Amino acid sequence: MSPPDLSKAWLRRALTQPDFSKHLAPLANGDRPTVLDHADEASHSFFAALAATAATDLGRKRHWLVCDSPRQRERLATELEIWGITALVLPDSPVNPDSEIHEIHDPETAAEWFSILEILAASDAFTLLCGPDSFSQYAPSAKSLLSNRTHLTPGQKLDPANFAATLTAHGYERVPTVTARGHFAIRGGILDLFPFQSPRPLRMEFFDTELESIREFDINTQSSTRKLLAADLLLAEPPAIATIADYRRENDILISINPRHENLFPDADIIITENASATEGEEDFTLAAYPSPLGTFDAGDFVLDELRRETFFRQLNEWQREGWDIGIVFATKGERDRFAELSGKDLERDLGLSPVFGDLVSSFTIPTTKLAVLSSSELFGRYRTLGTVRRSTIEKARAMRARASLDDIEPGDLVVHYEYGIGKFRGIVLDDDGEELQIEYKDGTILSVPLEQAHLIGKYVGIGGRTPDLNKLGNATWKTNRKSAEKSILDYAAQLLRIQAEREHESGHAHPQDSRWMFEFEQSFHYTETPDQRRAIDETKLDLEAPRPMDRLICGDVGFGKTEVAIRAAFKAITGGKQVALLCPTTVLAEQHWRTFRERFSDYPIRVDLLNRFRSPSEVRATIAGLNDGSVDMVIGTHRLISGDVTYKDLGLAIVDEEQRFGVAHKEKFKHLFRQIDVLTLSATPIPRTLYMALMGARDMSTIDTPPPNRIPVATTVTAYDERVIRDAIRREMKRGGQVFFLHNRVKTIAQVHKKLQELVPEARILIGHGQMEKDDLELVMHTFVKGEADVLLATTIIETGIDIPNANTILIDRADRFGLADLYQLRGRVGRAGEKAYAILLLPRDMMTVGDARKRIHAIKQYTALGSGFKIAMRDLEIRGAGNLLGTRQSGHIAQIGFDLYCQLLRQSVDRLKGKQNPSQQDTTFKADFIISTETLWTATEKSKPRLPAFLPTSFLVDAKLRISAYRELAEANTEKSLDLLEKSWIDRHGRLPHPVVNLLLIARIKAIAAANAVTSVELSEQRLMLQRNAQYILLEGKRFPRLTKTKPAEKLTEALDLLQKF
Structure with a gap:
């Protein structure tokens, strides 16, 4: 029998037991509430599933489960899955018209709330977990919620202009790029939309007034992810004129779990409680559920304490002889395999155990039905809150919001031009030659930069918040600063590469490849690794298996899963016969890590000790002796670990957490002590992706940018004191x-x-x-x-x-x-x-929030609302701090001088140059053709009878100027045919069919990319000649003549030039 069938069979067995069936009989007519008392908390999910199953058998399929705390609701939702019930958890309402507090609600939570309301309004079957206060929450009426829905299918007639007007009328905001719920954008035949209640944004493609396709897209990359056959939209957030209580129907079942007072819900159909029933007479223990008599184990006890293990198996044998059903709930298959290995027996045949998969906090027994359900978490000493395991129904929408874009330049921002330095962006203006970016330099001088050269400009981002002086046009200061930075960056890159080369030639220990234990250990992880985390783990394990000492840096935000990378590395080293030391900057952090590592290693004979000031002298002596004789496999502590009296029998891996918080003297000591062994460093400050890409070739590092899927965004409130x-x-x-x-x-x-x-x-x-x-x-x-x-x-x-x-x-x-x-x-x-x-x-302060001082209040609310909308600015600031920590004081000074974007660009070029990589850029090649018109203004003024060809980004294609700047930058950075193919595909996906000027622009970019790859620095098409230069010399055919073009039409000339270049 499969595990899901097993758990359902146990429920059925209980329902057929006379005492249970008698207690649950009143559900058929609703005469009085049924009380299931003396039910230990560990069994609440079982009894809730039992009640829901009995109600469903009677045709009552809408179940409301009420329990006090959010933690209890999350735990029950997780544990109900063991019994085959998928429960909804109603989040707190985002609607509170009586509140004077300005609360910034997480949009994903609001979306989940509305999607659950839709189920309550329309579905005939559900199981919902909610709190006692939920019924008084304000909510839209069920009728208004359902009437605000719009159904969309490909092929239907829908005028995009009318649909956009409808969206605006219902509170949606038109923006250039969709980044949040309630946004929509129109670009050509594409309409992007992020509905209020949807987990993902939608991309609708039109042909005239026909809806051709509907696709979901990624908010970060703006790329389509999958096609949809249909979509339902909640056009507007209806007014909150009802309460959650209004969604209850007459035949719904209300189950109250462990209420503070039995009369809290007088209309409850079923009450499940740990306490005795309030009814008079003798207490009835017929249906009682008890904790397991086996007790709980500390981390490692089950593996290391043979006596306790014998007691455990003796109890199993006793239950088996008496005909009990014994189930054991494993979190993962790896945990089950490890348990079978420890017992040395077949679980079902020899031990009478039925394995079930899921998450159960504690074990329980029900003598009446002869059922014992055991928890592997309790067995192996893992005490966690199961709310951390349950996955939100829309958690995938909580991917990290896009980082602040360097194209996101506003008038007044400081910018850096590669040739002219730091200036102040004044805006985009239209003149006779087309659109231009205007930058103000010292003394008020204005530099006008054509839009198609936007790639030469980046937003200025420095370190430490100091505002730099503007450069002076024509002054040599900027070029001097840039040259100084270029030299220093080259030296820095050379130093990194030299250190890397030295480590390459040093002999280290090559740890063995993954063992069966390693496989089981990874399978026992209770979460799904994020892609970044998986990549970091794989890179670290490959380093450990290499015959040179590892020196890898793991960067990531707080709580993004760096510790799990360290845990895997430590386990691999220990099971390969080496000792591990983990250094922490504080005793508190050391103790937290010690608890975490002990629990994660609890299935295995691994001894993890702690060294800090809170350990007794005898404990310290025992740990130091154990490190010396090898009986301690891993030690966690502060810089006490590198004291002279601490010696290791065979140290193979050192993990340094938050290295930036240790002093210079300690860091130097680390380098000396750990020179010949593997070192893994963890940094809690994220770094910008641009810097990561620049350093990738010179420093072994992994970044974890994606938050774990169970992170529930924090509800942020702004209020007067x-x-x-x-x-x-x-x-x-x-x-x-x-x-x-x-x-x-x-x-x-x-x-x-x-x-x-x-x-x-x-x-x-x-x-x-x-x-x-x-x-x-x-x-x-x-x-x-x-x-x-x-x-x-x-x-x-x-x-x-x-x-x-x-x-x-x-x-x-x-x-x-x-x-x-x-x-x-x-x-x-x-x-x-x-x-x-x-x-x-x-x-x-109250004066920032009072109505009388409205301007201050609005400013404060606007400023802090950014906390609820992706943290672009905050993340950017934090990343730059991380860059400063990583690069050091001197390099931070250069970032302040030339700006972060240019610094990363120069660093990447330096690393490539020192490694002998040639990265030709299409920007290294000039292109000129006597028939190309490169701006929309000139094209409009051009006499169409002449053979001319437009090559630019039309305003009709990209209405927003910032999007055109971004597109020109993307085009400039696409240096190969492959990257241009990807860019073209992306533009079609995001903006719809490409108009002829854009097709021509991409064709010219291909010509330049192929020319650059062949070291051609200049391409010129003049009349019927193709004039190419390499090293300032024209490339001539036999007879000292230029290659000839046979085509006469402009578009055909471009294609022919491309074909000729591809034959070089």
Whole structure:
């Protein structure tokens, strides 16, 4: 019997048991609520599935499951899947007309909320998990929700202009490029649209007034991903004139799980509770469910403690003799295989165990039905919140928003022109020759740059926020700075390559290829790796298997999965017979890593020890002795690991977490100690992709840009400082068993704030932490908070980096107006790490929020709304900081002088040059033809009787000037025929059919790319001659003549020139 069939069979067996069938009989007529009491929390998903199955058998297929905490709802949703039930989880409502707080709602959460409302309105069968307060949430009426839908299918008649007007009338915003919900864009025959309730944006292609196709597209690449046969749109967000309670129908089943009071829902059909029923008389334990008598295991106990293992198997034999059904829930196939290996027996034949796959937090037994369901997580000592495992129905929409584009230039921004330096962008103007970009230099001088040369200009991005001086046109300062930077960058690239070459020739240890244990270990990972994470793991493992010492850097944002890369590397090294050391900058981080690594290695005989100041002297001595004799496989700690008294029997891998936070002396010591062994460095600050691409050939590094799929965006609130808001936020978090960060960045007044918080929430345990405390005292505070022994940490920005407390899911930031967006982004990243709903509350001075000071209020709201719309600016700022950390002070100075974009370009060229790579660019080749008209203005004025050919991007093709700038840059960067093929395909996908001027422009780009690949620096078509130059010399055929063109029509001449070049 397959695992899903097994779990359903257990449900059926329980339903046919007389005691259960008697208790559930009232469901048929709804006479009175059925109470299933003495049900241990571990069994709640089983009893909920039992009740839902019984109701479905009676034709009642709409089930509302009500439970108190979001954590409980997420856990139940995950565990119900074991019993074959896919449950919806209703998120908090994005609609609250009574609120005075400006809340920035995650668009994906709002979309999920609306899609669930549609199911509640239209479906005859569902299982929904919600909170007790959900029924009073404001919502659109079911009727208005369904009447606002529009059904689209390819082939239908639909006027795009009329449809665009309808979208505008329903609150959609027309933009050049769709980047968020509620946006639409029109380009030629393409209409892009991101519906309010859809997980992905749609691309509709028209031929006149016929809808030809509907495709989904990727918000980051703007490329189509798949075709759709139809699409349903919620045209508008209907007004909230009803509540969730109005969606309930008469025959719906309401199941209340572990309510605080049994009379909380007097109309509940079923109540599932851990407590005794409130009915009079003797307590009835007939249907009771109990925790497993086997108890819980600490990480590693099941593997290392033989006595406990014997007790476990003895209990299994006893149950088997008494005819019990024994199921064991494994998270993965790898976990099941490892358990079978440890037991040395066949699970079903010898042990009577039925393996089922899923996620179950705790084991339980139900004596009445002789059923024991065991949890592998409990068995192997993995204690996690299952909310972190459940996947949102629309999580794929939460891919990282596009980084700030260097084409996203606004008037007033600083820009860098390759030849003339730093200036101020003034805008795009139209003159007699066509569109031009205007840049203002020192003394008010204006430089006009044709739009088709936009690739020579980039947005200026420096380091540290200092505004540079504008350059002076005609002055030598810019060229001197650029030459100085070019030389320094070349030296820097040479240094990187020299270090890399030295390591290539050093002999290191080649770790063995992946073993069966490695395969099982990877299979036991509870999540699906992101593509970036998988790539980083594979690159690291290849380095470990190479006979040279590894030196790989893993860069990625907080919580993007760098630790898992380190875990895989450590496991590979240890199972290959080597020891591993993990260095952390703080004792708190070391302890967190120690817990994580122990739990991940708990299925295997691997000893992981911790060295920090919180260990007793005897524990420290035992660890040092174990490292020396080899009985300790891995040690985690601070710089204590590199003290003189710590020696290793056979150290094979050193992992350094957040290297930038160690001092220079420690870094030098690392280099000396780890010279002959493999080193993996983790950096919590992301770096820009452009820098990654530039360094790729000179430094072994991997970047993880994609967030894990279970990251639920943080609900961000902007509000005036209000003690009620603060009190309610702290109590809300404490009520669900969580912890709170309160950020107040002035040490001078932090004690006063502590006193005020204690008055507001007297029951809260509040700690203070700031950078002016003694180091030992601060670490003790952090240690206490990490262990969950306090409710609130009142701190300065010391919490900004290097701390991971999954149980802290609310952060209040006092005087948020004093922080930049990047700082707020990192601070907000402290919460929402465990897949739970998290809250960030930005407290602003009241005078910024009052109606009487509307301008300030609007400015504040606009500024912080950026936090809810992709963090482009914040991410850009953070990445540049990461670049500064990685490159060092001197190179950061050059970035400040010439701008980040040009720095990366020069660095990449230097690396390629030193490695002997020739990367010819079509920009190295000039093109001229006496029949080509390269601007729209000149083409309009051209006498059409003459044989002329247009080659430009028409405004009718790309209406928005920024899109044309971006397209010209894309064209300039496409240096090969292959890249031009991809660009042409992308343009057709994003903009529709290409008009003739664009086709001709691409043809010229192909001619230039082929010429550049053949070292031809100049191509000129004059009358019937094809004039080519290489090294300032014309290329002539026999008889010292130019190649001749036989065609007379302009378009045919271009094609013939291309054919001739391809024969070179």
